[in-house]
Amino acid sequence: MTNEATLPLEAEASASAGLSRTALLYGIIGGSLLTVVSAFLAWTWTAEFPGDLTYYGSPAPIQFVSLAGAVLTLLYALSALGVKGLGWLAPTGSRKAIEFLAVGNFLATGFTVVSITVVLGGVVHLEPGAYVAFVGSLIPALLSLKLPDDSHKAAPAKKLPSWAEILIIVAVFALGLYVVTYGIDTDDKEPQLFVAYLITVGSAALALLKSGLLDRFSAITAKNRQVTLIGSAAAAITFPFIQQSGDTYTLIAVNILIFATVALGLNVVVGLAGLLDLGYVAFLGVGAYAAALVSGSTASAFGFQLPFWAAVIVGALASLIFGVVIGAPTLRLRGDYLAIVTLGFGEIFRIAMGNLDGTSGPDVTNGPNGIPNIPHLELFGWNFGESHNVGGIVLGAYANYYFLMLLVMALVILVFARAGNSRIGRAWVAIREDETAAEAMGINGFKVKLIAFALGATLAGLAGTVQAHVNSTVVPENYVFAGPVPPNSAFLLAAVILGGMGTIRGPILGAALLFLIPAKLAFLQDYQLLAFGIALILLMRFRPEGLIAxxxxxxxxxxxxxxxxxxxxxxxxxxxx
Incomplete structure (x- = not known):
């Protein structure tokens, strides 16, 4: 039985805790407002720091990133206070979301302030705005760690009319397109901006996940699959039309699509069938070399040119044949032994392409010099190497290849989805989980694994045919196990693991991150593998199932x-x- 004398004390303790939480939230709001104000102040007096942070009343791009993080923190703090109209932001509680946002914004803002000090050579180069930003972002970061946990099970979502759900989907895709474009379009001369952008976007994504808002949006998209597919396609098609710098960053998008398409092919082998393939990039090279040899290059040993659709078939078939030839004798192995054999195949392919130079072997691939001068595609009278005016907007050559890769990726996604949900797909999953038990249930393990190996190789070869024309040259050094420039076998495997094995969105996200980050942070090239290893260790510790599982x-x-x-x-x- 409860002692009545203790009731006033419990009520007083509860009121004290509530007051403490309210005070903390007001402090977080105050600090966020300071950070917002600081974005409109000068952070340094000299324009020598990349981005020119000397203006008042006009935030520079890196200040805008800090501003965005502060606004998100402010909104979630107001939601935690119970401000009417903001409760939908945190269906499962706002404490973790506030913590991720506040700490992330402090890291991004603090990184910028420290960068100014280091690049310009001392704190004397800081203007008052930088101090206001540092202190304003530090206060919410410290106070958010003291907030009591308010996690709870999400209440049933309020039923919305169909038109409202469609508007939400459109708004989210438009915002996502803007955020992605902002990151890709960051100036390569401003690596500090991209680092701050990564920190802010990463913390915001974690905040949305922990608050339950992403689950709510996923439920809406699940109810409106057709609208979601149309919205995804529209956002992807719109990307080249909103590029302010022509083809400069569209090329990055094209390479991301190529990298992601190949990662999806590897996902069939690793994610669905559970086969550890460490030489998968060789199948990309087989498709690229096959297409280069029949596409009319002046260095081709064949000396003839096939139309693109025929070159695609040749590249895909060549990769399929190599997949079967390599898979037939090796897929009876398991685990580490299979990994070693596939790694050897990848190295054999690279060395063989370098030796087919007319001296060490037949003159087929021009040896280490590769096959240069691969002509641009021409499809239905549309020359992919020329700029075209569409609706008054000039699209460069790489925009043409971007649209082509969208079609290729759509085809690969369709094949992956259909295969994964088919009878053979369920057999792959069974083999992945327990090959002995699967064979005991009547599944022909060797046949099933060979089909997965052949399908993955074919998809890689399909992407390789486009890559050969985008790069206009094919050389053996592009197809190594590990190297500073993706795609290579190590980065492809990492993209699948990082994004989430067995999913469609996971490898696409993993490939985008693993290609975009090295492309934007070239100054860290010497430490790229170190950072890569640290990231994988952290991933295995905190989210072993991948980012999207x-x-x-x-x-x-x-x-x-x-x-x-x-x-x-x-x-x-x-x-x-």
Whole structure:
């Protein structure tokens, strides 16, 4: 029985805790407002720092990033206070979201202030705006760590009319397109801006995930699949039309699409069938070399030119044949032995392409010099090497290849989705989970694995045919196990693991991050592999299932956290498998 004398004390303690939480939130709001104000002040008096932070009333791009982080922190703090109209921001609680946003904004802002000091040579180069920004971002970061946990199960979402859900989807895709374009378009001469952008976007993504808002949006997209697909396609098609710098950054987008397409092909082998392939980039090279040899290059040993559709078929078939030839004798191996053999195949391919120079072997690939001068594609009278005026907007050559790669990726996604949900796809998953048990149930393990290997090789060869024309040259050094420039086998495998094995969106996200970050942070090239290794260690520690994982993987890696809801989640995972 509860002692009545203790009730006033409990009420007083509760009121004190509530007051403390309210005071903390007001402090976070105050600090966020200071950061907002600082974005309109000068942070340094000299224009020598990249981005020119000397203006009052007009935030520079890096100040705009700090401003965006502060506004998000402010909104979530107001939501935690119970401000009417903002409760939808945190269906499962706002404490973790505020912490991620506040700490992330402090890291981004503090990084900028420290960069100014280091680049210009001392704190004397800081203007008052930089001090205001540093202190203003530090206050919410410290106070957010003291907030009591308010995590709770999300209440049922309010039912919205169809038109409102469609508007939400359109708005989110438009905002996502703007955020992605902002990151890709950052000036390569301003690496500090891209680092601050990465920190802010990463912390915002974690905040949205922890607050339950992403789950709410996923539920809306699941109810409106057709609208979601149309919105995704529209956002992707719009990208080249909003580029302010012509083809400068469209080329990055094209290479990301190529990298992501090849990663999806590898995802069939690794993510669905569970086969560790360390020489997968060789299949990309087979497709690229095959297309280069039949595309009319002046250095081609064949001396003839096929139309593009025929070159695509040649590249895909060549990769398919190599996949079967390599897979047939090796897929009877398992685990580390299979990995070693595939790694050897990748190295054999690179060395062989370098030796087919007419001296060490037949004159087929021009040896280490590769096959240069691959002509641009021409499809239905549309020359991919020329700029075109579409609706008054000039699209450069790489925009043509960008649209072509969108079609190729759409085809690969369709093949991956259909194969993964088919009978053979379920057999792949069974082999991945337990090959012995799968074979005991009547599955022909060797046949199933060979089909996965051949399909993955074909998809890689398909992407290789486009890559050969985009780069206009093919050389053996582009197809190594590990190197400073992706795609290579190590980065392809990392893209699948980082994004989430067995999913569609995961490898696309992983490939985009692993290509974009090295492209934007070239000054860290000497430490790229070190940073890469550290990132993988952190990923394995905190999110081993990848950034975007399916339900099954989440339950496997976090079963201790989901014991109470396991029956419901298992049913969901079974339904989505």
């Amino acid at each position: 399916n339900k099954r993987a989440q339950l496997e890696y976090h079963d201790e956290e989901t014991t109470d809801q396991a029956p419901a989640d298992l049913a969901t995972a079974k339904a989505g498998a």
